[in-house]
Amino acid sequence: MGKLTVIQDYDLYTVSDHETWAELCKRHSELQTNYISKAYTDGYKKLSLDQDAIVKIDEISKLLKSLSGWTLSPVTGLIPTKDFFFMLINKVYPINIYIRKKSEIDFSEQPDIFHDVCGHLPLLTNLKFTKFLTAFSIIALKYVNNERAIEFLGRLYWYTYEMGVLKEGGEYKPYGGAIITSSEEVANVKNKNIPKHDFDLDHIFKTSYNPFKLQNEYFVINTFDELFCCLENLEAKLIEYLLLPEPDYTLRNYTLSGSIGRTFNNVIGFLNDVQYKFPDAISFVAGQPDENFFDIENHLSKFHTFVNHLAETTGNTERTVINNIGQYNRTKGIVNDILAKYLRNDENIIVTGEDILITVGAQEAFAISVSTICNRNKDVILIEDPSYIGLSSFAKVFNYDIEGVSIDEEGID
Numbered sequence: 001m002g003k004l005t006v007i008q009d010y011d012l013y014t015v016s017d018h019e020t021w022a023e024l025c026k027r028h029s030e031l032q033t034n035y036i037s038k039a040y041t042d043g044y045k046k047l048s049l050d051q052d053a054i055v056k057i058d059e060i061s062k063l064l065k066s067l068s069g070w071t072l073s074p075v076t077g078l079i080p081t082k083d084f085f086f087m088l089i090n091k092v093y094p095i096n097i098y099i100r101k102k103s104e105i106d107f108s109e110q111p112d113i114f115h116d117v118c119g120h121l122p123l124l125t126n127l128k129f130t131k132f133l134t135a136f137s138i139i140a141l142k143y144v145n146n147e148r149a150i151e152f153l154g155r156l157y158w159y160t161y162e163m164g165v166l167k168e169g170g171e172y173k174p175y176g177g178a179i180i181t182s183s184e185e186v187a188n189v190k191n192k193n194i195p196k197h198d199f200d201l202d203h204i205f206k207t208s209y210n211p212f213k214l215q216n217e218y219f220v221i222n223t224f225d226e227l228f229c230c231l232e233n234l235e236a237k238l239i240e241y242l243l244l245p246e247p248d249y250t251l252r253n254y255t256l257s258g259s260i261g262r263t264f265n266n267v268i269g270f271l272n273d274v275q276y277k278f279p280d281a282i283s284f285v286a287g288q289p290d291e292n293f294f295d296i297e298n299h300l301s302k303f304h305t306f307v308n309h310l311a312e313t314t315g316n317t318e319r320t321v322i323n324n325i326g327q328y329n330r331t332k333g334i335v336n337d338i339l340a341k342y343l344r345n346d347e348n349i350i351v352t353g354e355d356i357l358i359t360v361g362a363q364e365a366f367a368i369s370v371s372t373i374c375n376r377n378k379d380v381i382l383i384e385d386p387s388y389i390g391l392s393s394f395a396k397v398f399n400y401d402i403e404g405v406s407i408d409e410e411g412i413d
């Protein structure tokens with residue numbers, strides 16, 4: 001454990017770091033008035049945390065020790081699972097010394113001192129909760145070398161310690177640290193459309209999660225005793241789940257079209273299978289946009305701005321413009337002038353809207369350019385190898401000669 005502990009060199013924090021802490025605390029105290037569980041706010045008051053400057057870990061550690069017997073250990077980054085549970089069993093809680101940057105004020109992917117201190121320490125003053133945490137850690141440490149067991153136990157940990165919700169006075173109030181340190185997640189709990197399930201081990205073991213997105217569901221307890229009681233059956237339930245056959249992760253062998261060569265079938269089949277069986281896998285497929293960056297609702301909210309723009313530039317009424325948008329329209333696109341402006345301002349490319357042809361993705365662009373430029377009987381299309389599969393597949397389906405040109409660090413060979 002000694003090797004994991006670092007020194008919180010307080011002088012290394014900048015003025016900006018302390019300002020970030022103060023801003024986070026200000027937002028946090030506004031949230032606490034109504035939306036967070038009493039179990040948490042009671043503990044928070046006991047800690048009397050400095051609201052203006054980053055806390056000194058050794059000072060809170062002493063206070064926490066007098067309140068509940070727990071002490072704190074300054075660390076950096078995520079520490080290995082085994083060490084983490086070993087620390088918890090010994091009533092030592094790791095606190096990251098890092099503080100997020102101002103640009104990450106709403107969400108920090110890295111654990112930081114604000115999350116660890118404000119998210120987790122208040123409940124470490126609650127003896128019923130720490131009883132659960134210690135007993136859970138003792139069980140978890142036994143299974144720490146079993147990846148599947150840790151996955152199931154990780155779900156219980158996630159839906160309690162990080163994303164736990166208590167029912168207080170008929171209302172859903174979070175006690176989990178990851179909810180409490182995110183105003184968006186607190187609002188998500190209040191959203192009536194987000195399901196709140198009764199606490200149930202079976203259900204939790206079957207429910208995976210994504211730590212980088214707002215949650216789709218929560219599990220609700222009525223008291224911390226309920227958490228402790230579930231531990232009685234935890235190992236039996238865990239073994240029951242470990243005995244289940246492993247999920248089938250075999251990739252299917254399906255093909256798309258006889259016109260496309262074998263290699264291409266395998267590539268597309270493989271990519272489709274990965275996406276189907278591993279929905280959380282990060283896709284590096286060229287041309288496959290990352291859904292995390294979709295912002296459809298925001299785009300829709302700009303619809304009337306676009307309508308006003310068209311009404312101004314065409315002299316038509318708003319109604320006519322909207323009707324025209326719904327009608328068959330210019331096949332080369334209707335946002336060309338805006339795109340030309342963007343290309344001029346951001347990319348220093350000078351074109352007019354009429355010079356631009358908007359296609360539905362790169363494949364349509366290839367289809368148009370290849371079929372208008374290339375002579376199928378005389379020309380050979382040369383492409384970098386490896387290259388975008390959409391182009392090579394198109395060329396093969398429509399019987400164009402295509403040859404790969406190898407590339408190395410120097411570029412095309």
Ligand SMILES: [Fe+2]
Pocket residue numbers: 115116119120162177178
């Ligand atoms: Fe956490």
